[in-house]
Amino acid sequence: MSETEHPADAGVTEVSELDEDDRLKPEFVRAVLDAVEDGDVERARDLVEPLHPADIADLFELTGHEDRASLAHALSGLVDGDVFAEMNDYVREDLIDALEPQEVADLAAELDTDDAVAIIEDMDAADQREVLRAMEPDDRAAIEEALSYPEESAGRLMQRELIAVPEHWSVGDAIDYLRHNEDLTTDFWEIFVVDSRHKPVGTCQLSWILRTPRGIAIADVMKREQTLIPVDMDQEEVALRFQKYALISAAVTDASGRLVGMITVDDVVHIIQEEAGEDALLLSGAGDGDINEPIRDSYTARVRWLIANLGTALVAATIITMFEGTISKMVALAALMPIVAGVGGNAGTQTMAVTVRALATNQLTRSNTWRTIRREIAVAMMNGLTVAVVIGTAVGLFYANPLLGAVIATAMLGNIILAGLSGVVVPLTLERLKLDPAVASSIFVTMMTDSMGFLVFLGLASASGLVG
Template sequence: MTDNIQSNNHGFTPDEAETLPVIEVLDEDNRLRSQYVDQVHDCLDEDDNEQIYRLVQPLHTADIADLFELTPRDDRGKLALALGDLMSADVLAEINDYVREDIIDALPAGQVADLAAQLETDDAVAIIEDLEEDEQRAVLDILGPEDRAAIENALSYPEESAGRIMQRDLVAAPETMTVGQLIDYLRVRSDLTTEFWEVFIVDPHYKPIGTCQLSWILRTPRSIPLGDVMKRDQSLIPVDLDQEEVALRFQKYSLISAAVVDDEGRLVGVITADDIAHIISEEAGEDILRLSGAGEGDINEPIIDSYKARVRWLVANLGTAMIASFIIAQFGAAISSMVALAVLMPIVASIGGNAGTQTLAVTVRALATNQLTQSNTIWAIKRELYVALSMGVSIAIIAGLGAGYFFTNPILGAVIAAAILCNIVIAGMSGVIIPVILDRLDQDPAVSSSIFVTMITDSMGFLLFLGLAVASNIV
């Protein structure tokens, strides 16, 4: 696709094509140009739906989704209605969750149902699960019996589980069927899914016993039974397994697709790599945002939701900061008699905080990717202890020499060196032990670990530095 709309008429008559504006749509980074977006918005303000349709028709579905996200919230429903048949299921599946809610609220239930019916079950569920209960029922009542049953079944599983993200459309065959019979079956049955990478081989109870890749089927003589060419070793995904664990299995075993089974081991769906790519990105982003206490971290999130998600962590930080302030207050006389203490205090706390954050990020990632388990926890703690000691010695020497020279006080340099060394070691230990403890207690270590680590590094940093200063009689 080129950067100019006029490169392809996309079904317009010559006269209609001549009326299209000559405007560059995408920039060098493959993003919608601001001039193009402004022109669409101007047409929205003028209620020129015909021109909006002409401007948007040449875009890829992903670019249309981007256009919605760049459109003010109050105008998104209006844009969806103006696009008519361009507001396809594929576009809806590409759109950010918060933006999708704005669009669905503006569309009639019948159109939402039509769009949901065109999607894979997992994408349809992602659309319907965010609706209010009465809106869900209105949409489900319009859907056909099969689509409604599939979506209701998916909604019965826990959120972010394999049952929510799996697809129901798959190809399964008995092991007694020959390759030739399978090929003929695939050609005759027009109701089968057209997008799949492997055929699941099942027993009479519909329990998966193996898989056949399409490449094997195409290269095997027609008379060979599927049972002779299938791969019996396969990764089966329990229907209630958390989506993050599903993603880890795909990553560990390099899966393209995997069968999903119910509690009795029967085949109920399939999860494919394209579904997992989104999950991996989503889960990684969630962990980073949780570490910072930023909530969902989506710029399309309503302001009130962002406020609620963030303010509670700032309140918690206020509480931990008051603890550090209380410690400082206990050494008020020492600080007032030696200004250098006040100058150097933030260095000790800041260095410790950064060291703790580094260790915390490594530990949370290791827990999320199953690199850190009960079997290697002690080894991980020892490793971080050695790393912390190495960093502490290096930073302590630099800071100690610098402070001793600047303030012409070797004892002060030794005090800050000792305080930094101890605080970095404490930061390293807390950065690994706290998330491990939270994980063992079945709490998300990404959510609250940073609060505890910050409190420890700040409080201990001030206590160590000021305590050592008083003990050394330099004040």
């Protein structure tokens, strides 16, 4: 995400265009679209020109697919690289498809490498080649190198525009270099110090340089302790390091330890938000969960999990069929079965959500696995006892049948304990098998709580002599 100030700080966005939550007002969006529809391009541009790039991106996201091309045509010149960098991925792809390769190349040239890669990486291979051929050689080489790294890695995320100086320089040498070299990036607050092999040996904040006499060696001012990011590190792990060590920026190194780029906190904030939302959506089987996602893609992502859930439901139905005779003799069992399974399912979901989050944030590791399992079982036992007493008492009084109350209480206790155990063991097992625990955990946990809930409840009812 490009480094841009908030509209409230910039002082360029009229208050009437945004509501109290800094979102574009519906009447403003409608006014812009009406102007475009009426052919009043000048009016549309006058309305949009004061907006911050992020707000212009929001305008396109709030516009229907069928109107985006005409809106982009009317706002030609205002929709620059900064706007594209702020856009939702699906909306950006929608607009990129309508542009010529040279236009995409011109947009990418305006951006930092990481933002340019975000625009180009999702294009078809043939379109990528066309765009890259239209770019300047230096820009093309940087983007081709970034595309050679795995998706969602530090190599894709990093910026190549940075300031690096040799460790033998003085502070004065660094200041002169910054003042007289017009080709340097203009947005930075930290200088990286490298040795003769271009390996990072320290960092120096601009404030330290400005407050230090020119004759002092840069090596005497710099901070030698730094967090280095391997170029192939997954972006989620990068975000965790920034969070753990409170980083503003960090050097990215290749396999030989040479400095090849940097990652800044504004990029990481975006990744933290993206990864947190991704895990929540994977748990629900909702795919990307983006309201701008094409309908067919949403259907494909969701239906496979619904089919998988159908399979687990059939397992539960098979268990019910096994006790068909027992249920027919006591209708109350049919009414109470969903309670046992439903509460157990909710308990399992709670534990599973906590476990998946702990795995994602590196709170749960091999060193504390058993302690975590024991903790979740203890919580499940306490919850189970509480719910069992409540449901057992209520059922026993309502049906005037203490034995039925005892059976459902025992089944509820057992199912909640099983739910707590499966809610932590299933994600852990998937993680040990190198599978994403957020993707498939809910399927297995639901199957366990539903099937075992029915089995324990109906099995106890048969074995206890409750049904004659």
